[in-house]
Amino acid sequence: MPPYPPDAPPAIHLENVAKRYGRDLAVADLSLTVANGEVLGFLGPNGAGKTTTIRLLLGFLRPTQGTVRLLGHNMAEPKAALAARRRLGFVPDVAGLDAAASGLWLLDEVAQLQQQPPVDRAQLLSALAVRDQDLRRPLGRLSRGTRQKINIVQGLQHRPDLLILDEPTEGLDPLAKRALFDLLHAAHARGATIFFSSHVLSEVEELCDRVALIRSGQLAAVARIDDLRAHMQRRVTVRLTGDAAEVGRRLAAAPGVASVNGDDTQWRFLTGDLPATLRLLATLPVADVTIEPPSLEDVFLRYYRAEHTPNA
């Protein structure tokens, strides 16, 4: 059962948030709401404003304008921010771990500072296959992957209601990635809200309900992944039984169809109007049709290619 009453404020609420450094606008007019229990993927290329947004969320940066609320608490008010942080788990970049500290020290120290018992520590260490001897060695002598596992444990060990993860799969092997995803699915199942910042699209696609795409400090899109896909062009491949040249001409003339290319046996093209395309194909000498759903990568490329296109 989710730990929130139905009328609980959203886990994350950013309202017209802007952050300016001198003349540079790092984040502009950012409004975003993440419901309790939701898993939101936060995507953007380097320099788009992902890190600035996370630092605004956690209260490390003060917004030039707007309001940041976590779990209903205004992060600009110190006392309210403390209340939010009691229910928060943050997995930052692994580089922040003190190389001289052992994993066990780190986990104990942050658990004490969190003022919450590390109820899930043993389970997390077991799931991520962190050995006892690794916990007793200085973090600086551990592999990047093991450090990242300990980093993940420190963020999740107190069973937070809201998890903010900044590229948490960096350095993890496929097994550990799988284990992390299982842990995050379990956290989601018990009602935790997850804000998952990443540039690995397949991970976001697997884990998240919705995705927010940030571009040049502004939200380019916030939508369910399925909805984003629905608005994308689909890649269609048709295998022919008749006159290929005639099929090519008719496809090229069809509304919503683009990038038509092929040979005597098959044609490939993109369509933004699938029903009309299917109606057209029904009138053509087609032996087989393959329609590929657009991937999140297609969505990502569409949004970020536009950024680099003059006058886009």
Added chain:
Amino acid sequence: MHEVRIDLGNAALIFIGTLRRKRWSLLWFAVAVGAFHWLVAVSFPAIGGMAAVTNVVRTFPAGLRTLLKLAPNLQAGFGVQDYLAFTWLHPLFIGLGAAFVVARATDALTGEIERGAIYLILSRPLRRWSFVVGKTLEMLVGAGVIALAGWIGLAVGVQTLPYALPLGNYLLAALMAWLLFGALGGGALLIASGFSRTSPAGGLAIAWTLISFVLDVIPAVANSPVGWLNPWHHYFPQAIVATGRLDPLGVGVMIGWLVGGVVGAIRVFGRRDLA
């Protein structure tokens, strides 16, 4: 009241955690300082004893005597007691102590930001002032251990000399050295609180320790109405060893720099963007 107790508890956690992680570097600092003071004491006969030292010091020009804070004691003769008191002003000792507090102060604030470790700590329910206080405590305890190690080295070393020396007075000199390091560290913390990168913060903090030292040996500045504000102005180990007491004004100025620096650092660090 309950919240303040929690905040102080958090400061204690930061202090203990930092001390634990940096214990080896502190140990080696302390060993180096202790060994230096021990060596100065045991090597005294080897350099020709009291007569040789007195003769050498008398050849120093007046400006150099001022720089080395030797002038007043020379009027009453320069003996083994003064020679050993001078170790508390030796560039190696004050250089190590100043380097320690500057390194700790800049690492505590800018270093933690630069490495990103600050985000791990301050994403917890922890007020920023608790963090600064915890780091300050570690710096102060470390500086105290270094000053005490110097005294222990000296106390062990003088056992080999045929003189009765006032070890209690040397302990007061070590205490004043600790206060001086605290004052320098307070200024360094205030400087570091405004930066996100270690290089400029460390450079400015080193400049603060050096410039304040140099200003105190320029008579026009040292004797001006504001000369007493300089922590170095009150650091006179030979006078402490000779009289066996600390100048209350000097102690006040040192504590003032420490407290003022820490309070200033808390205010700046508490309000700034951490990026």
